Amino acid sequence: MNLNFWVIQAFNGISYGALLFLVGSGLSLIFGVMRIVNLSHGSYFLLGGYVALSVIWTTDSWLLAIPVAALAIALVGLVMERVFLRPLGFDPLRQVLLTVGFAFLFQQAALDIWTGNNFDINPPAALSKSIAIGGIYFPLYRVFMIVTAAAIGLALWLAMEKTRLGAQVRATVDDAEMARGVGIDTSRISMMIFSLGAFLAALGGVIGGAFLGIYPGLDFEMLPIAFAVVIIGGMGSLGGAAIGALLVGLADNFGKALFPEISYFTLYAPMALILAIKPTGLFGRE
Amino acid sequence: MSSQAVKIAIVVAALAAVLLVVPNTNSFVMLLTTRALAFAILVMSVDILLGYTGLASLGQAAYLAVGAYATAILATKYHIGLGWDFWLVLLFGMLVGAALAALFGLFAIRATGVYFLMITLALGQCVWGLAYRWNSLTGGDNGINLRERPKFGPIDLANENTFFFLVFAVFCVSLVMMYTLVRSPFGRSLAGIRERELRMKILGYNTWLHKYIAFIIAGAFGGLSGVLWAHTAGIVSPVNVELPTSVDALLMAVLGGSGTLVGGVIGTFIVFFLREYLSTVVPWWQYVLGVVYVATILYLPTGLMGIPERLRQWRAKSGNPQSRKLAPAAS
Numbered sequence: 001m002n003l004n005f006w007v008i009q010a011f012n013g014i015s016y017g018a019l020l021f022l023v024g025s026g027l028s029l030i031f032g033v034m035r036i037v038n039l040s041h042g043s044y045f046l047l048g049g050y051v052a053l054s055v056i057w058t059t060d061s062w063l064l065a066i067p068v069a070a071l072a073i074a075l076v077g078l079v080m081e082r083v084f085l086r087p088l089g090f091d092p093l094r095q096v097l098l099t100v101g102f103a104f105l106f107q108q109a110a111l112d113i114w115t116g117n118n119f120d121i122n123p124p125a126a127l128s129k130s131i132a133i134g135g136i137y138f139p140l141y142r143v144f145m146i147v148t149a150a151a152i153g154l155a156l157w158l159a160m161e162k163t164r165l166g167a168q169v170r171a172t173v174d175d176a177e178m179a180r181g182v183g184i185d186t187s188r189i190s191m192m193i194f195s196l197g198a199f200l201a202a203l204g205g206v207i208g209g210a211f212l213g214i215y216p217g218l219d220f221e222m223l224p225i226a227f228a229v230v231i232i233g234g235m236g237s238l239g240g241a242a243i244g245a246l247l248v249g250l251a252d253n254f255g256k257a258l259f260p261e262i263s264y265f266t267l268y269a270p271m272a273l274i275l276a277i278k279p280t281g282l283f284g285r286e
Numbered sequence: 287m288s289s290q291a292v293k294i295a296i297v298v299a300a301l302a303a304v305l306l307v308v309p310n311t312n313s314f315v316m317l318l319t320t321r322a323l324a325f326a327i328l329v330m331s332v333d334i335l336l337g338y339t340g341l342a343s344l345g346q347a348a349y350l351a352v353g354a355y356a357t358a359i360l361a362t363k364y365h366i367g368l369g370w371d372f373w374l375v376l377l378f379g380m381l382v383g384a385a386l387a388a389l390f391g392l393f394a395i396r397a398t399g400v401y402f403l404m405i406t407l408a409l410g411q412c413v414w415g416l417a418y419r420w421n422s423l424t425g426g427d428n429g430i431n432l433r434e435r436p437k438f439g440p441i442d443l444a445n446e447n448t449f450f451f452l453v454f455a456v457f458c459v460s461l462v463m464m465y466t467l468v469r470s471p472f473g474r475s476l477a478g479i480r481e482r483e484l485r486m487k488i489l490g491y492n493t494w495l496h497k498y499i500a501f502i503i504a505g506a507f508g509g510l511s512g513v514l515w516a517h518t519a520g521i522v523s524p525v526n527v528e529l530p531t532s533v534d535a536l537l538m539a540v541l542g543g544s545g546t547l548v549g550g551v552i553g554t555f556i557v558f559f560l561r562e563y564l565s566t567v568v569p570w571w572q573y574v575l576g577v578v579y580v581a582t583i584l585y586l587p588t589g590l591m592g593i594p595e596r597l598r599q600w601r602a603k604s605g606n607p608q609s610r611k612l613a614p615a616a617s
Contacts, residue, residue, distance in 0.1 A: 037400055039533070084584070092400045093342045094583050097540060100533050101579035108572035220529055224411045231404060261422070264415020272408040275401065276393035 004136055009253050015142035017249025018149035022204035023222060024229030024248075025156065025241040026197030032173040032236020033186075033193045036085065037092065039099040041201050042223030043106040048073045048202025049209035049218075050114045052121055062124050070203040077198025081191050107219060116216050121209035145207055152200070153242055160238055169193060173236040201226075225252075228271045233283055240283030297548055305454060309447055320450045322558040323457040324518045325350075327511035329538045329550040330464050331504040336536065337545030338468050339500045340480030344403050345390075345410025347531035349505045351417060351522075352386050353379035353512020358430040358522040359423065372436035376456070376513050383509020384502050386413075391501040395494055398483075407529065414527040429523025432516055443517070453514050460507060464547055467503065476500055541582050543589025552590055 027041045051072050052065035059065075080102060088094055122128075127144050130137040160166035171179040172189050180186050205214070212218065225248065233244025248267065255263035274282060308319045328350050335341040356379055360366040367375030390409045397405050417424045424430065435443040443449045467473050478486045479493050486493050516522050525531065534557065542553030557575065564571035586592065 031400075035400060037403055084580070088584070091587075092403065093336075093540075094587060096342070096344075096400075096403060097537060097583045098580060100537070101576050101583060104572060104579065105576035108570065108576065111572075112570065224407065224529055227404060227407060228411075231408065261420045262416065263419050265412055265419070268408050268411040268415055272390075272393055272405055272412060275405040275408055276396065 005257075007136055009257050010250065011138060011142065013250035013253035014246065015145045015249070016253060017246040018146045019204055019208045020225065020229050020249050021149045021153060021242055021245035022200050022207065023226040024233065024245050025153070025238060026200035027226050028230045028233065028235055028237065028241040028244075029169075029193050030197040031230060033169060033176075034085075034190050035090070035092070036099070036194075037096045038194075038197070039096055039223060040080070040103040040106060041099075041197070041226055042219035042221070043103045043110075044073050044077065044198045044201035045205040045208070045222045045226075046214065046219040047076070047106060047110060048205030049119075049121060049214035050110055050205075051202070052206040052209060053114065053119055053214060056121065062122070065121075066203065066206050069206045070199045073202030073205075074195040074199035078191060078195040080198075081194040085194070086187065086190070103219060103223075107216065111216055114214075118213050118215040119209075120213050121206065123210050141210060148207060149245075152203075153238070156238055224268070228267055231271050231275055237283045243283065301458060309450065313446060316446055316450050318558055318562050319555075320446070320453050321515075321518050322555045323453045324511055324514035325535075325538075325558070326551045326554040327457060327460045327514070328508050329535050329542075329554045330460065330547050331507035331511070332535045333539045333544055333547055333550040334464060334468065334476075334500060334504045334507075336539055337547075337550075338473060338480065339476045339497055341398075341402050341497065341501070342536065343406040343504075344529070344532050344536065345406035345408075345413075346504070346508055346535050347527050347529075348390070348410045348413040349383040349386060349508025350512040350515055350531070350535075351413055351527040352382045353509030354516040354522040354526055355417065355424060355430070355512075356382045356509075357513045357516040358432050361432055361434065361516075362430055368434050368436050370438055372438075376510065379509040379513035380506040381509070383512065384506035387502045387505020387508070388498075390505075391498045395497050395501060407532075410527065410529065410532050414524055414529075417527050418524040425523075427524060429521050429525075432520050432522070435517050449517070453518065456510070456514060460510065461547065461551075464507065468547065472496070472499075537579055540589055541579065543591025546589075546591045549589050549591035556590075 023041065023045055026044075027038060030036055030038050030041075048069045052069040055065040055068045056062055084098060084102075085095060088098060123141055123144075127141045129140050131140055131143070132138075160170060168179070168184045169189055171182075171184055172186050176186050179189075229241060229244040229248050231244070232247055233240030233242070251267050251270070252263070255266040259266065304319065308316055328346060331349070332343060332346050335343050335346075357367060357375055360375055360378075361368055390406075394402060394405045394409060418427060420426070435449060437443065441448060443452060468476070475486065475491055475496055478489075478491070479496055483493050486496075512526075515526070538553035538557050539550040540553070541556065542549030542551065544550070556578075560575055560578070561571065564574055568574075582589065586596075588595065
């Protein structure tokens, strides 16, 4: 175990964390604004990957696949929020069960449309190379993932902190009732945040599909990891999601490399511990 | 006869019908019934938390899993639990489930609502992670195959018929035990906590301890269900701890109607038979299941067991003017 090992593992952890940020930030915002535990978030991730595959098969364009898939799934999220979740009212159990019912429906739909085979999303050749720095080879695609996540994180942060709409979202996270009281249309905010979350998850699916693959069951594999990110970072906090994603990405990589037999345990035990001690997560708002 | 006695009579009659009819059907139905009965114990344990205490757990599969893994490991590695000592393993499974719940409860019980959902999810994933990765103990992804079922002298549980009777008997005992629990003063105070925890606190109840004990009891029955499940399925693998398994248990309880115990059993049977039977008939069976779930949550929040009550309300509402005209003395 020399320096190279640590550098490569850290790099892999950070790039995995970048992917997790895309999935986790949406989930975190949805929870923060609507207090909904969205169990179909993993499905958005998987469906995003599948839609991207279809786009690539028909148009042969990877670049086109990214926005098309993300927007398509954002639309799915929008419809789900408007037609099913909104009329349900506030009852955490029913909301959770409804989203999980949809997760099962999506699972079957994906199986019907895209069969049960494993697929890979192949990025363009330009991104499939590696670059060598100091004798260590870094896959360019992972660098791309980190850059993308950082750019999106920055854009989200600017939108949240510097725009009027962002201020409204933050107000809704802090106290939805008061926000309504001062004239913020929280219903519209919820709708936008829910489809934004779906958008980000689908984006993660397209980008992550290149090295995780796209296969049935990925939805429920991704879901608990996304929750780990959200819980460790704190619900409803963008910065928290970034740090949570980084921590989970690193913990996952080093866990698998250093103590493979208990690697998932090292991921979820801290999550349970944090929840027990500080339910709002490390950086969550009270 | 009071209405409660009528309900008990109906349940007993239904169980008797199962006992009489199922052994005379084909092996497919019997296998499914055995599976559903074993799993129904887990679903009832979910209902003790959900329906009687107001805690929705998303990690109940963990207790089934420890019971099942304990059974499988004892049987394959140490050859324990394949004779009369099966009954000891049954007890041990309950103990392991209770012990795990006693540990997890320390973390989980403080939380309420959405946070309880998520913390039980996290704790369940801890167990899943261990089952999935701890190859030397759990066999990792492949799980553990159980090749033998217990033999009591001349009685061999490898016979599906005999095994069905065993599972049926354990199921009935569990049902009676859980029913006694929820009707006991302890069960009544749990319901009080579900309705309004603050009031119970003011009345001097230690609500944390009540919930903690309920959590442990649910864990014990989860472990018991795991012991039966291991021998029913013949294989124990990380699938048994996956999030969808916990979600299934929760959905079955809600589908049947939470807070009724029996509702959960009905929900389990419906889902098992829909899933196994429908999948042999049509390829799109999971849509049916998904729609059943979504429709239940949207239109029938009280579950199937809530239908009679809703009908009564509906009839009272729509039939009121008429009944006043026609039969004023009826009430």
